[in-house]
Amino acid sequence: MITFEMTVMLQIQSGLSAVLCVVVASILWGTTGTASAFIPDVSPLGIGAFAMGVGGILLVLNAKKHLVSDKVKLLSQPKVLLIGSICVSIYPLAFYSSMRLAGVAIGTVISIASAPFFTVMMERLISNKHITRRWKISFAFGTAGVVLLTLGKMQYLDINATSSNQVLGVLLGLIAGLTYATYSWSARQMIENGVNAKSAMASMFGLSAILLLPSLLFTSDNLFLDIKHISVSLYMAIAPMFLGYLLFGQALKAIEASRATLITLLEPIVATILAIIIIGEAFSPIGWLGMGLMVICLLLQVIKIPKPKVSPESHRLPIS
DSSP, rough: OOOOOHHHHHHHHHHHHHHHHHHHHHHTTTTHHHHTOOOSSSSSHHEEEEEEEHHHHHHHTTTHHHHHTTTHHHTTTTHHHHHHHHHHHHHHHHHHHHHHHHHHHHHHHHHHHHHHHHHHHHHHTSSOOOOOOHHHHHHHHHHHHHHHHHHHOOOOOTTTTTTTHHHHHHHHHHHHHHHHHHHHHHHHHHHHTOOOHHHHHHHHHHHHHHHHHHGGGHOOTTTTSHHHOOOHHHHIIIIIIIIIHHHHHHHHTSOOHHHHHTTTTTHHHHHHHHIIIIOOOOOHHHHHHHHHHHHHHHHHSSSSOOOOOOOGGGGOOOOO
8 A cells, every 4th residue: 555655755756857857858958059059050040940840750750659649638729739839830930030139148048037937927827826935036046047147158248239139139039938938838738638748749849840841941051061060950859859858748747837947947057068168168257156046046946845744742732
């Protein structure tokens, strides 16, 4: 017979496994900036559309059996599926365009820092879920950390960008954050309604591939220029997109989308460390301070704080 203590331990293990899945996914996503730096002559729209599109096809192939068994459940919630798929299609276009117009630093900080906020707002306003104090504190540390981390990458600040481009880039960054939050929330909604995690991610990314891959007709210049370009393109599709979102979908079985997107703030930390080690980018002390704040944010989400045990004797009336 399974005791209450065993049930709690299983839940804790499941939660820790989910967090680990998000951490690994974030590490994979954090490699995309360094990888794309090896093919600077490829349009960011092209590499984004190829990676997300091919990654979507791989997710569909991996989840064929689950998609067949979950067909009725998926079709029973067409709005959630359609909205999630459209957001998957919009996200890479908005994210990379934001960085192009406003600069990598501003585009990244707006997109990444806004996603957890949008996610928790949807969970609160649409799903009527409670926002914990721990999440609020983590979000405050994480947002401050992302801002300082971005300021630490001074060479990315585009001082020559026009005011109109900056404004448009910020707006596109907010769209990127909103779409990322929305398809994460959509996947969680489908999973909560009985859809397998693999089916939830594969259905959204598979439909988005139908929209993204045709855009390569206009954005794929130099994408397959030589072995290096082909290798980087395939890596982006297989590792960060296919494996990363496969792990992210598994994590959403056990934790809320708001918590998962908050943990993905690990992504810019990984991206920064790789850029310093591999590409040789400069980094100021304020950036390291920001990285420290982000680590605190992640630790608040990972560490399990034990609740104080209440002794049965404390509820007994004193003997007179």
